[in-house]
Amino acid sequence: xxxATTSPTTAMLRTESRLMLREPGAMFWxxxxxxxxxxxxxxxxxxxxxxxxxxxxxxxxxxxxxxVLLSAIMASLMSMPTIISGYRENxxxxxxxxxxxxxxxxxxxxxxxxxxxxxxxxxLAMAVGRIVFDVALPGAPLAYLGIFxxxxxxxxxxxxxxxxxxxSTKASAAIGTVVFFPSMFTSGVWLPVTVLPGLLGDxxxxxxxxxxxxxxxxxxxxxxxxxxxxxxxxxxxxxxGSLAARYFRWE
Amino acid sequence: MTxxxxxxxxxxxxxxxxxxVVAVDRVDLTVSEGEIFGVLGPNGSGKSTTxxxxxxxxxxxxxxxxxxxxxxxxxxxxxxxxxxxxxxxxGLQPKLRVREALDLFASFYDDPRDxxxxxxxxxxxxxxxxxxxKLSGGQQQRLAIALALVGRPRVALLDELSTxxxxxxxxxxxxxxxxxxxxxxxxLLVTHLMEEAQHLCDRIALVQQGRILxxxxxxxxxSRTAAPxxxxxxxxxxxxxxxxxxxxxxxxxxERAGRLHVxxxxxxxxxxxxxxxxxxxRPERLRISESSLDEAYLDLMTDADEKETVR
Numbered sequence: 001x002x003x004a005t006t007s008p009t010t011a012m013l014r015t016e017s018r019l020m021l022r023e024p025g026a027m028f029w030x031x032x033x034x035x036x037x038x039x040x041x042x043x044x045x046x047x048x049x050x051x052x053x054x055x056x057x058x059x060x061x062x063x064x065x066x067x068v069l070l071s072a073i074m075a076s077l078m079s080m081p082t083i084i085s086g087y088r089e090n091x092x093x094x095x096x097x098x099x100x101x102x103x104x105x106x107x108x109x110x111x112x113x114x115x116x117x118x119x120x121x122x123x124l125a126m127a128v129g130r131i132v133f134d135v136a137l138p139g140a141p142l143a144y145l146g147i148f149x150x151x152x153x154x155x156x157x158x159x160x161x162x163x164x165x166x167x168s169t170k171a172s173a174a175i176g177t178v179v180f181f182p183s184m185f186t187s188g189v190w191l192p193v194t195v196l197p198g199l200l201g202d203x204x205x206x207x208x209x210x211x212x213x214x215x216x217x218x219x220x221x222x223x224x225x226x227x228x229x230x231x232x233x234x235x236x237x238x239x240x241g242s243l244a245a246r247y248f249r250w251e
Numbered sequence: 252m253t254x255x256x257x258x259x260x261x262x263x264x265x266x267x268x269x270x271x272v273v274a275v276d277r278v279d280l281t282v283s284e285g286e287i288f289g290v291l292g293p294n295g296s297g298k299s300t301t302x303x304x305x306x307x308x309x310x311x312x313x314x315x316x317x318x319x320x321x322x323x324x325x326x327x328x329x330x331x332x333x334x335x336x337x338x339x340x341x342g343l344q345p346k347l348r349v350r351e352a353l354d355l356f357a358s359f360y361d362d363p364r365d366x367x368x369x370x371x372x373x374x375x376x377x378x379x380x381x382x383x384x385k386l387s388g389g390q391q392q393r394l395a396i397a398l399a400l401v402g403r404p405r406v407a408l409l410d411e412l413s414t415x416x417x418x419x420x421x422x423x424x425x426x427x428x429x430x431x432x433x434x435x436x437x438x439l440l441v442t443h444l445m446e447e448a449q450h451l452c453d454r455i456a457l458v459q460q461g462r463i464l465x466x467x468x469x470x471x472x473x474s475r476t477a478a479p480x481x482x483x484x485x486x487x488x489x490x491x492x493x494x495x496x497x498x499x500x501x502x503x504x505x506e507r508a509g510r511l512h513v514x515x516x517x518x519x520x521x522x523x524x525x526x527x528x529x530x531x532x533r534p535e536r537l538r539i540s541e542s543s544l545d546e547a548y549l550d551l552m553t554d555a556d557e558k559e560t561v562r
Binding site (some may be wrong): 006008013016018019023087090092095098099100130 | 306307308328331332334336338339341342343344345346347351356358359360402512
């Protein structure tokens with residue numbers, strides 16, 4: 001039996017995490033899939049050879065940051081918007097608005113849990129990268145962590161914005177999917193951002209995941225990320241965050 | 252906390268519009284502590300909007316609301332600790348189980364009821380491990396009632412208390428509501444079931460088009476009606492209801508399930524029979540009964556309709 005000793009915030013977080021663990025699909029795509037993709041690519045021998053075109057590093061080295069971004073994209077675009085839209089559509093948020101819990105606590109729980117899922121997915125990718133494919137851990141860990149936090153917030157804000165703009169849960173899922181593919185492209189899932197040619201590369205470098213991919217590569221190699229990438233990412237994070245807050249609807 | 256003389260719920264001049272639609276128009280309500288107060292009216296008459304304003308879910312355009320002396324918006328946190336709400340339309344997380352929902356809601360309050368006992372009372376004991384989305388409509392409804400009452404609220408707002416419940420669980424819910432009241436909880440009940448209102452409520456407000464027509468005890472409402480009797484009978488052939496409408500003392504004629512129901516006063520009974528005989532109609536299985544709240548309701552509603560058209 002429960003007692004009044006736990007705060008509503010804790011109780012909501014516990015409840016929502018329990019519910020999230022009941023969605024094996026979401027957990028698979030956020031936590032496991034990026035590492036599975038990393039492992040498949042790592043199984044290709046040439047990806048494990050230093051490449052002159054990449055300045056002497058290996059393709060697999062670039063794919064650890066990409067796996068991190070992929071986890072963030074999966075959580076933010078495929079999982080979270082439909083959950084939040086569903087809570088609104090099924091009037092779950094309204095129900096909690098009449099209790100001592102606040103509906104913002106459910107939303108916070110969703111952000112925290114998806115953020116945690118991304119963190120676990122990213123740590124798994126980095127661990128498998130390190131142990132199986134000998135990918136060095138980030139050379140500039142603090143910069144890496146800073147970029148990680150920013151890009152996770154930028155993506156979660158995109159997800160929040162989608163659930164705010166979409167009229168229904170179905171629309172949320174549809175818009176999420178539409179945004180999902182360019183996000184995968186710009187984070188370098190098909191072709192790492194550093195090898196994108198000319199104008200295309202310049203444009204991708206101005207997207208949140210593109211800038212983050214480049215900044216993570218630099219931090220992984222132990223360099224301080226270029227100011228431009230950090231500024232681009234920061235502008236996106238703040239902009240998307242305020243739009244998500246601006247367009248959020250309870251009902 | 253509050254003085255005993257203060258009403259549990261006080262609504263003055265409440266008005267709420269959605270665009271051009273006036274949902275609630277100058278509603279006044281006073282519910283005393285420990286009372287079961289019913290709000291009765293047709294769909295779209297503003298009942299739920301009124302409840303949602305009292306619960307602090309909607310901001311009124313005009314008017315004042317106090318619940319136990321608290322302002323629904325300014326004293327929101329204090330209000331939410333003392334008021335239990337069952338909303339007409341509200342869901343839970345699809346995979347949240349009955350037991351988890353009850354425990355979660357119980358954890359929100361200082362002195363909750365025992366969730367297991369409450370679930371047993373509401374026939375949910377067998378369903379404790381079912382997720383919300385797999386419950387039937389009636390089970391979801393009973394869970395909603397349990398969640399509204401689990402925190403031992405001083406005031407409970409119950410919107411469409413027994414909609415979707417079978418007669419047996421309805422009785423069980425009524426018994427629970429009466430017990431909860433006996434423990435001191437004030438209850439505001441929205442319903443469109445006359446039987447429920449008559450059975451449970453100390454006082455009833457009839458609402459129509461966002462306004463309160465009348466608020467009185469169930470007996471008081473019945474005695475207000477101009478037609479304390481109901482004659483009901485079947486006819487071999489369909490009968491034009493206007494035939495009886497102008498008989499002196501007849502308040503209302505309506506057809507229901509192939510039978511005519513004539514609401515009238517004592518003096519009209521024989522005149523109605525005369526009129527039928529003149530028209531060559533034999534009333535079959537004629538019954539004359541005292542008017543119920545049902546008839547009083549229809550009578551008062553139609554009266555208001557007529558006044559509306561005259562204006």
